[in-house]
Amino acid sequence: MPERHKRIIASQFTTAMRYDDNGNIVAIDLEKGQYPNYQQVKRVLTEDIKEIHRIREKTSSGHFERALRGLKGYSWEGAEGPGLMYAVDSTIGDVYLRSSIDPNWIIGRPVVYVIVDVFSTAVVGFYVCLTGPSWDTAQVAIFNTVASSNLLSDLWGYDMRQSLFPAPTLPARLLCDRGEYLSKRAKATGMKLLTTLSYTAPFRPDLKGVVEVMHRIMKNVQYHFIPGAMDARRKEYDLRRSNPAAATMSVRQYMQFLHECFYIYNLTADRSKRLDAHMIAQGVFPSPAGLWRWGHEMGIGFSRAQSDAELITQLLPTGDARVTRNGVVFRTNRYSAPIVETEQWTTRARSVRRSWEIPAQYYPGSVSRIWTPYESGKGLIDLTISDHSRADPALTHDEMVDAFAFQKLKAADVEHQRVQEALLGYHRMELIRKQATEETRAARQRARGLTPTIREARAIENEFAGQLVIGEVRGTAKARAESKTNYDAMMCDFFQAMDAEVMHD
Numbered sequence: 001m002p003e004r005h006k007r008i009i010a011s012q013f014t015t016a017m018r019y020d021d022n023g024n025i026v027a028i029d030l031e032k033g034q035y036p037n038y039q040q041v042k043r044v045l046t047e048d049i050k051e052i053h054r055i056r057e058k059t060s061s062g063h064f065e066r067a068l069r070g071l072k073g074y075s076w077e078g079a080e081g082p083g084l085m086y087a088v089d090s091t092i093g094d095v096y097l098r099s100s101i102d103p104n105w106i107i108g109r110p111v112v113y114v115i116v117d118v119f120s121t122a123v124v125g126f127y128v129c130l131t132g133p134s135w136d137t138a139q140v141a142i143f144n145t146v147a148s149s150n151l152l153s154d155l156w157g158y159d160m161r162q163s164l165f166p167a168p169t170l171p172a173r174l175l176c177d178r179g180e181y182l183s184k185r186a187k188a189t190g191m192k193l194l195t196t197l198s199y200t201a202p203f204r205p206d207l208k209g210v211v212e213v214m215h216r217i218m219k220n221v222q223y224h225f226i227p228g229a230m231d232a233r234r235k236e237y238d239l240r241r242s243n244p245a246a247a248t249m250s251v252r253q254y255m256q257f258l259h260e261c262f263y264i265y266n267l268t269a270d271r272s273k274r275l276d277a278h279m280i281a282q283g284v285f286p287s288p289a290g291l292w293r294w295g296h297e298m299g300i301g302f303s304r305a306q307s308d309a310e311l312i313t314q315l316l317p318t319g320d321a322r323v324t325r326n327g328v329v330f331r332t333n334r335y336s337a338p339i340v341e342t343e344q345w346t347t348r349a350r351s352v353r354r355s356w357e358i359p360a361q362y363y364p365g366s367v368s369r370i371w372t373p374y375e376s377g378k379g380l381i382d383l384t385i386s387d388h389s390r391a392d393p394a395l396t397h398d399e400m401v402d403a404f405a406f407q408k409l410k411a412a413d414v415e416h417q418r419v420q421e422a423l424l425g426y427h428r429m430e431l432i433r434k435q436a437t438e439e440t441r442a443a444r445q446r447a448r449g450l451t452p453t454i455r456e457a458r459a460i461e462n463e464f465a466g467q468l469v470i471g472e473v474r475g476t477a478k479a480r481a482e483s484k485t486n487y488d489a490m491m492c493d494f495f496q497a498m499d500a501e502v503m504h505d
Helices: 002-012 038-046 051-057 061-068 135-146 149-156 184-192 205-225 251-268 277-281 288-297 308-315 338-342 345-351 397-409 411-446 454-466 477-504
Strands: 017-019 025-027 085-092 106-108 111-117 123-129 173-176 196-199 318-324 327-330 333-336 356-362 369-373 380-385
Touching (some): 002 038, 085 135, 111 135, 123 135, 135 184, 184 196, 184 308, 251 288, 308 380, 318 345, 318 369, 338 345
Parallel strands (some): 173 196
Antiparallel strands (some): 327 333, 356 369
16 A cells, blocks of 8 residues: 555656756655645545455456356356266376386376266266376376276276266267367367367366366365375465375376275265255255266256277377287287287288288277277277286386386496496306316326227216216116115204204203
């Protein structure tokens, strides 16, 4: 307020000008009583201004619309039924994770995508990754929403139970912010999958508050139950207590944890205020899953049938696999399928065409399988990782890249150690060779008389070696049996001596 008083006086009461003695134009000096004092200015600026305008003056219009404006409706308004409109958003998880390859590696904080049905407020899909946000990872989150629970269970190595019945499908409209979703690739995908993309205004996350609330619930739960998590309620980053060394979960385990978190939410979150008298009479359970089921039973839900091949082709990222004499190889891992044997791909690669590339779709969260189109006809070939591959099915593609980069970083040290060991072995071999050469030369100088033939020398050597006992019994079966009897007797004597020593103690 003092600063405002000063600026008002300077701009409104010192505008009159005059010439000084030197002929320069200067402002006329203020005279006492000719301008309002501080209290008068403060009264004008506060007494006759409504409280709402005072609040607006203290902040920006964007912040006022997001956090201070009056509530005008509900987040689910505009969604006539379940499945019609989903809201999607990504955030950086307030938790540190460890690598599945080596739990001693801390790989940082993950990116979490959450997709919520606006009508029922149920979580229909989510995805945890280490890269992004980008449209590539957003597509995988959408794929998780529509993929079958059996496929997700196989990819993540966990029973990803279904909490919504019927199962979610692609929506009629997807509500997004103006991030990675406002792109040509996103528009093209939406057109191919017949899904309309709706965008919020810039800097207005409150317009899809239902998914923002899910981020808050997720972070509150993980702060209390996950080691290495940060308190998201502390707004100032410097005050967030974080201890990366306390992290214990991998990407895979964190995905499984969030599945249980959202599973419980869908079945237990209280939605009693959403039920009207007719819904209560019909026995609708007041939860997101209950609203989802009721909407579909009443015929106001939205669902569509789309083939798995179309979803995989449109939503999962693409790479190039290679058919070789050892099988189908994708990013150093080997994959197999029955058709590889029946169509004799490896035989063709070995004898006819050497090797060739084929297009492949892959799931970034698991290296366990890839998909490639049939050479003739429609559909996709499902290839699973071979037991002879260099990766465990539980690893993600990002973790495979980490291991590859770590190997490259240590390549110079490994090569140095390999050369060092090879040189040491070479020097020892040279020493043995020189010693043998010297002994042979000395023996030839001492030799007198006739030298036995090779056969005679071999027989003498065998006879001499048979007279030596060097841990191996030579001779007939009778000799070996006598040796074993002597060995058993010796061991028995040792055991008796040990027992006697124990009794003596």
